Amino acid sequence: MSGGRVSGISEVTRKASPTLAIAVALAAVAAVLLVLQMGLLAQLVDDLAFKGLSINADARPFVGFLCVALMRGCVQWVSDMAGEVAGQRAVTLFRQEMIRHVFRVGPVGLQGMETGRLATSLTDGVAAFQPYIAQYIPRAAAMVVLPLLILAVVAGLDGWSFLILAVTGPLIPVFMALVGYSAQSLMDRQWTRLLLLGASFLDAVQGLTTLRLFGRAQESVKMVQSMAEAHRLATMRVMRVAFLTSAVLEFFSSLAVALVAIVLGSRLLSGHVDFYTAFFVLLLAPEYFAPLRNFSASYHARQNALSAMDGLMAFMRLPELCVDRGKNPHQATTGAPEKLIFNDVSAGYGQGPNVLCGISFTAHRGTITAVTGASGSGKTTLLRVLLGVMPVRAGGIVAVDSTGNHIAAQNWRIGWVPQSPCLLNGTIRDNLHLANPDIDDAGLRSVAALAGVLSFIDALPDGLDTVVGDRGTALSGGEIRRLALARALMNAPDILVFDEPTADLDATNATMIAAAIKPLAAGRIVIAVSHRPDIINQADQVLHLPKGVIQSHEIQRAVA
Numbered sequence: 001m002s003g004g005r006v007s008g009i010s011e012v013t014r015k016a017s018p019t020l021a022i023a024v025a026l027a028a029v030a031a032v033l034l035v036l037q038m039g040l041l042a043q044l045v046d047d048l049a050f051k052g053l054s055i056n057a058d059a060r061p062f063v064g065f066l067c068v069a070l071m072r073g074c075v076q077w078v079s080d081m082a083g084e085v086a087g088q089r090a091v092t093l094f095r096q097e098m099i100r101h102v103f104r105v106g107p108v109g110l111q112g113m114e115t116g117r118l119a120t121s122l123t124d125g126v127a128a129f130q131p132y133i134a135q136y137i138p139r140a141a142a143m144v145v146l147p148l149l150i151l152a153v154v155a156g157l158d159g160w161s162f163l164i165l166a167v168t169g170p171l172i173p174v175f176m177a178l179v180g181y182s183a184q185s186l187m188d189r190q191w192t193r194l195l196l197l198g199a200s201f202l203d204a205v206q207g208l209t210t211l212r213l214f215g216r217a218q219e220s221v222k223m224v225q226s227m228a229e230a231h232r233l234a235t236m237r238v239m240r241v242a243f244l245t246s247a248v249l250e251f252f253s254s255l256a257v258a259l260v261a262i263v264l265g266s267r268l269l270s271g272h273v274d275f276y277t278a279f280f281v282l283l284l285a286p287e288y289f290a291p292l293r294n295f296s297a298s299y300h301a302r303q304n305a306l307s308a309m310d311g312l313m314a315f316m317r318l319p320e321l322c323v324d325r326g327k328n329p330h331q332a333t334t335g336a337p338e339k340l341i342f343n344d345v346s347a348g349y350g351q352g353p354n355v356l357c358g359i360s361f362t363a364h365r366g367t368i369t370a371v372t373g374a375s376g377s378g379k380t381t382l383l384r385v386l387l388g389v390m391p392v393r394a395g396g397i398v399a400v401d402s403t404g405n406h407i408a409a410q411n412w413r414i415g416w417v418p419q420s421p422c423l424l425n426g427t428i429r430d431n432l433h434l435a436n437p438d439i440d441d442a443g444l445r446s447v448a449a450l451a452g453v454l455s456f457i458d459a460l461p462d463g464l465d466t467v468v469g470d471r472g473t474a475l476s477g478g479e480i481r482r483l484a485l486a487r488a489l490m491n492a493p494d495i496l497v498f499d500e501p502t503a504d505l506d507a508t509n510a511t512m513i514a515a516a517i518k519p520l521a522a523g524r525i526v527i528a529v530s531h532r533p534d535i536i537n538q539a540d541q542v543l544h545l546p547k548g549v550i551q552s553h554e555i556q557r558a559v560a
């Protein structure tokens with residue numbers, strides 16, 4: 001798993017590699033400028049203190065030092081900015097890829113994942129790569145370049161100081177590797193807690209009514225509380241390790257710098273080393289440890305990204321179930337379908353047996369096909385296959401125009417009214433615009449009239465601007481269903497699909513919906529899953545799926 005997530009992170013990093021390469025290259029240039037700046041400073045102080053240089057007489061060394069310091073600042077700033085841009089770019093591209101995967105997996109494939117866990121992974125999880133790319137990678141590069149450069153310069157200046165730095169420097173990465181190993185498991189635990197917290201909180205909010213009905217709301221609040229507490233404790237454990245690591249690093253590096261200073265001081269007094277050399281080495285010594293300390297400060301970004309990768313990998317492994325409508329081998333005719341033909345269609349979930357087995361029927365334009373059958377007989381599965389959110393295992397579905405040509409599946413215009421339509425938290429207009437953002441108010445009103453919902457909208461004080469609340473909480477079930485029907489009609493579908501359009505509705509609302517469906521069949525192919533006589537009695541054909549694994553189906557003429 002660890003290897004998999006490391007290669008997963010490398011894959012994300014590769015997305016921004018050109019910009020990241022600029023950040024790393026500039027960090028290396030800044031390292032060279034830093035050494036130069038320290039050399040010039042040592043020279044300047046040496047000249048001012050011991051060689052009688054006056055800045056008034058010759059300002060060039062001072063100006064040179066200032067120029068290098070300024071250049072180094074600018075180069076470092078551009079390097080930091082390039083790192084940030086690389087991080088943002090990688091995260092944006094990765095997020096887009098994840099969103100595309102959501103659509104390719106589709107609602108059926110996503111059923112196996114907890115929504116809260118998925119949401120946390122796709123938001124906080126993806127965001128965890130930003131500091132990893134923007135800070136950790138440039139700092140890791142700087143940790144290699146700057147100390148080596150300084151060691152090389154010090155080696156040429158003073159052997160003893162070189163020895164001290166060369167011995168103490170590598171101790172820090174070794175120590176960090178030891179600490180990092182145990183910190184990773186703490187970080188993994190913290191992420192697991194966060195994912196659990198997200199999933200439980202969402203479950204509790206979604207099931208609030210049920211929990212209250214069974215008197216378990218308090219219990220659920222306590223559970224979320226205890227998960228939040230567990231996450232807090234896990235975070236504190238990670239923080240403790242982080243603080244301890246930086247304290248120990250500070251201690252070691254200060255000790256090493258002090259050792260260099262003592263050795264240099266005593267050798268300066270005994271005349272074994274001149275002031276310029278001693279001062280230059282003393283200026284370089286803290287800079288030798290600074291990248292190691294910076295690296296350690298951003299090391300948790302790597303651990304965080306590794307931990308976040310676990311949740312994302314579980315999501316990335318989900319198989320893509322949505323049918324690629326673009327791959328239809330048939331001629332790309334764009335005309336209206338005259339009939340929709342199911343040819344020996346078989347379909348099922350995962351490795352399980354076929355739920356649909358050799359289904360064949362034809363639905364004609366201008367007719368309503370009602371699909372009935374016992375619970376679990378595969379009615380919803382049949383609609384999913386038609387909507388392209390799951391693939392067929394055998395057979396196929398074709399739409400044929402009036403000249404007998406097959407219409408490419410990407411050109412099918414399908415309107416879908418689910419059993420529990422999802423309205424977004426916005427106005428009625430926003431929700432209707434979702435299907436067709438270009439439609440104007442006149443068009444919107446005429447489609448609403450077609451769906452039998454215009455009088456209801458007009459009776460509201462704010463009309464089309466009425467806010468429907470999250471998932472349409474401000475509306476009744478019947479109103480939501482009729483608005484969903486209007487939304488499905490917005491892009492003038494040729495095929496209209498209903499899943500239990502009148503289920504859970506009172507007689508008045510059910511009659512209104514059923515009455516709206518009949519005229520909609522004119523010029524369209526309507527397929528409706530329903531057990532209700534109000535729909536079945538209007539149907540031109542009734543497709544019955546027997547309970548259990550389907551081996552046959554019957555088509556009966558409905559009572560007119």
Ligand SMILES: Nc1ncnc2c1ncn2[C@@H]1O[C@H](COP(=O)(O)OP(=O)(O)OP(=O)(O)O)[C@@H](O)[C@H]1O
Pocket residue numbers: 108111349350355373374375376377378379380381382
């Ligand atoms: N996402 C899924 N993964 C695995 N099996 C599933 C999935 N969805 C449905 N099934 C199974 O497929 C079979 C048919 O389910 P389907 O929902 O199509 O039936 P249905 O006729 O629409 O039932 P209902 O009238 O109760 O909605 C059932 O045995 C069900 O357990």
